[in-house]
Amino acid sequence: MPTLISGTAVAEKVLAECKAEIAAFKARGITPGLAVVLIGDDPASRAYVRSKDKKCKDLGLHSVKHELPTTTTQAELIALVKQLNADPAIHGILVQSPPPKHIDEAEIVRTIDPAKDVDGFHPVNVAKLALEDPTGFVPCTPLGCQRLLIDAGIETAGAHAVVIGRSMIVGKPMALLLMAKGPGGDATVTVTHSRTRDLGSITRQADIIIAAIGRPEFLKAEHVKEGAVVIDVGINRVEAPGTEKGYKLVGDVAFDEVAPKCRAITPVPGGVGPMTIALLMQNTLKACRQIVPRLSQA
Ligand code: GUN
Numbered sequence: 001m002p003t004l005i006s007g008t009a010v011a012e013k014v015l016a017e018c019k020a021e022i023a024a025f026k027a028r029g030i031t032p033g034l035a036v037v038l039i040g041d042d043p044a045s046r047a048y049v050r051s052k053d054k055k056c057k058d059l060g061l062h063s064v065k066h067e068l069p070t071t072t073t074q075a076e077l078i079a080l081v082k083q084l085n086a087d088p089a090i091h092g093i094l095v096q097s098p099p100p101k102h103i104d105e106a107e108i109v110r111t112i113d114p115a116k117d118v119d120g121f122h123p124v125n126v127a128k129l130a131l132e133d134p135t136g137f138v139p140c141t142p143l144g145c146q147r148l149l150i151d152a153g154i155e156t157a158g159a160h161a162v163v164i165g166r167s168m169i170v171g172k173p174m175a176l177l178l179m180a181k182g183p184g185g186d187a188t189v190t191v192t193h194s195r196t197r198d199l200g201s202i203t204r205q206a207d208i209i210i211a212a213i214g215r216p217e218f219l220k221a222e223h224v225k226e227g228a229v230v231i232d233v234g235i236n237r238v239e240a241p242g243t244e245k246g247y248k249l250v251g252d253v254a255f256d257e258v259a260p261k262c263r264a265i266t267p268v269p270g271g272v273g274p275m276t277i278a279l280l281m282q283n284t285l286k287a288c289r290q291i292v293p294r295l296s297q298a
Helices: 007-027 043-059 074-086 105-111 123-131 140-151 171-179 199-203 255-261 272-297
Strands: 033-039 062-068 092-095 160-164 188-192 208-211 228-232 236-239 247-250 262-265
Touching: 007 043, 007 140, 007 272, 033 043, 033 074, 033 272, 043 062, 043 272, 062 074, 074 092, 074 105, 092 105, 092 272, 123 171, 140 171, 140 208, 140 228, 140 272, 160 171, 160 199, 171 188, 171 208, 188 199, 228 255, 255 262
Parallel strands: 033 062, 033 092, 160 188, 160 208, 208 228, 228 262
Antiparallel strands: 236 247
16 A cells, blocks of 8 residues: 555644744744735635634734625725735735635735745745745745655655646646755656646656646546655545535545555645645745844844
């Protein structure tokens, strides 16, 4: 059987590192702060935002949650982001994606101060990732996937990594991280997506597969070579009649048939999900570390 890469366990490790740094900040009279903004009432987004807020509070971070109605206007949202940019108690800002259709998300992202953009979505941070500038912010989910590979001792240097999905939140930054120089990088990267011809012929060449498709149990045994490492980014709600919630969470990988072929694989839940929140905490501390010296010199 394959090694199960436990995101829950590695996330605990990341959070323990965060706790030590938070204690050091507090000893200097500084409490790192994160503001999370949610527009609308999508149940999955609400659940993510609540768990982010809870994790912040558990760690002793200053956490501010703005839950706004679907009718919130672009101008109101811009005004809130500007207010958070100017707030010295806030070091990180996250606007939950996707917002309602009438919101121009790109404009909102460009309004966030890049120094507080803990999601790594601002064009300045996208450029810094491409440039391998360590002062930038990298999106939390791909950063979490890379940390899982590093902690599980998976050699990425020279490996063929195939990323399935080209989103700005996961696929694109994941590809950039895997091809960057250094630990968890130096891979040969192929990016595939919904228009890729004969996907299986490419994924079967992969030493490492990052599945970020957003379709439940899409990746089957036939797509995977023997001994591959599979990181499943998907968190899909599928109906499960008779269960308490009425749904269950499944990944983008058909776990039961893919796992026996793998050298290592992440489960869902308990894989990438807890890592995303842990890396958000880590990014918030990085923002605080970079902002505080700037303020004390002012
Ligand atoms: N929606 C799904 N994942 C994310 C994320 O990492 N950040 C934000 N802002 N929205 C998301």
